[in-house]
Amino acid sequence: MLTLYDAGETAASPVHIAAVGGGLSGHNGAARADGDTPCCATGADVS
Amino acid sequence: MSDRLSALLVARFSDARQAPAELERVSSLQAIAGRGSCRSFEPDPVPLDTLRTLGAIALASPSKSDLQQRDIVIVDDAEQKSRLLDLVSDQAWTGQVPSLVVFCANNRRQRHLHEMQGLDFANDHLDAFFNASVDAGIALASFVVAAEAAGLGCCPISTIRNRAAEASDILGLPDHVFPVAALAIGRPAVAPRISPRLPLRATLHLDRFNETTTADIAAYDAERAAVQPYANQRRTDLYGTSDRYTWSMDKARQYSLPERKGFAQFIRSKGFRLD
Structure with a gap:
């Protein structure tokens, strides 16, 4: 189980995303398998 | 709460000043100051009539020289929406977008006016691209404000430009029209949160520009790490x-x-000529 933060999420309200195989899946956004971090996990208001 | 607006601004900017008293209780300002993008939606699509009305409101926004060089494409057809969202599917949340609109820069109409009027278009340079792009951005911002005032959540998707040619083909965009950004829109499933911004001393200037200092960036880094730490690191x-x-x-x-x-x-x- 990884913990990501949606845009504006804080440590007090993390979004939990389950790891699936080599990648990740989740409702509020997921990191790409190549190790990149999409905007949805970095507090960006524009993807 | 009498200082609601100031509280929202302080949450956004570490050095925000107290807002004037006459602004504190303006609910529309509170909504804008406290907004956040939404990437988690209820499944129901936004009614087409609502999207049409929001689009009209967005197109009431300012336009450079009244040239009106922006268009909005409401993506109503499920297959069209799916094809467009496939272009940005490396972001998992886009797989659950209830409704989608695309903001386009349009310099084509201006050229049409010149044909109609029998006058040369003497400004075929970078400015033509720039003006249309800015006009589209203004409309995007106005659409977001309008949608959020209506209780909807939004998230602009700039990454549609990563595959701009394919998006253009899907939408049937002709020469001198191109996609600037898509916008995911729907009823929020999770209340958006405020994302802190750089301190205003770095970005809001008085009379003359001031260079952002390394100390300002370092202070912002520290503040943001405290309230909104990165759980994933890039590359x-x-x-x-x-x-x-x-x-x-x-x-x-x-x-x-x-x-x-x-x-x-x-x-x-x-x-476009970009020289």
């Missing part, structure tokens, strides 16, 4: 893992690698 395969991962580190890592290298070529293929 650890190249740069490793940092014990002190910050906003500036994330942005530097992001733009240390090429993005949209072919965008200028795409814009030129649409007939």
Whole structure:
């Protein structure tokens, strides 16, 4: 189980995303398998 | 709460000043100051009539020289929406977008006016691209404000430009019209949160521009790490893992690698001269 933060999420309200195989899946956004971090996990208001 | 607006601004900017008393209780200002993008939606699509009305409101926004060089495409057809969202599917949340609209820059109509009036278009240079792009951005911002005032959540998707030619083909965009951004829209499933911004001393200037200092960025890095820490680090395969991962580190890592290298070529293929 990884913990990501949606845009504006804080440590007090993390979004939990389950790891699936080599990648990740989740409702509020997921990191790409190549190790990149999409905007949805970095507090960006524009993807 | 009498200081609601100031509280929202302080949450956004570490050095926000107290707002004037006459502004504190203006609910529309509170909504704008406290907004956040939404990437988690209820499944129902936004009714087409609502999207049409929001689009009309967005197109009531300012336009450079009244040239009106922006168009909005409401993507109502499920297959069209799916094809467009496939272009940005590396972001998992886009798989659950209830409704989608696309904001386009349109310099084509201006050229049509010249044909109608029998006058040369004497401004076929970078400004034509720039003006239309800015007009589209203004409409996007106004659409977001309008949608959020209506209780909807939004998230602009700039990454549609990563595959701009394909998006253009799907939408049937002709020469001198190109996509600037898509916008995901729907009823929020999770209340958006405020994302802190750089301190105003770095971005809000009085009379003359002041250079952003390293100290300002470092202070913002520290503040943001305290209230909104990164749980994932970008490109650890190249740069490793940092014990002190910050906003500036994330942005530097992001733009240390090429993005949209072919965008200028795409814009030129649409007939723009960028000189």
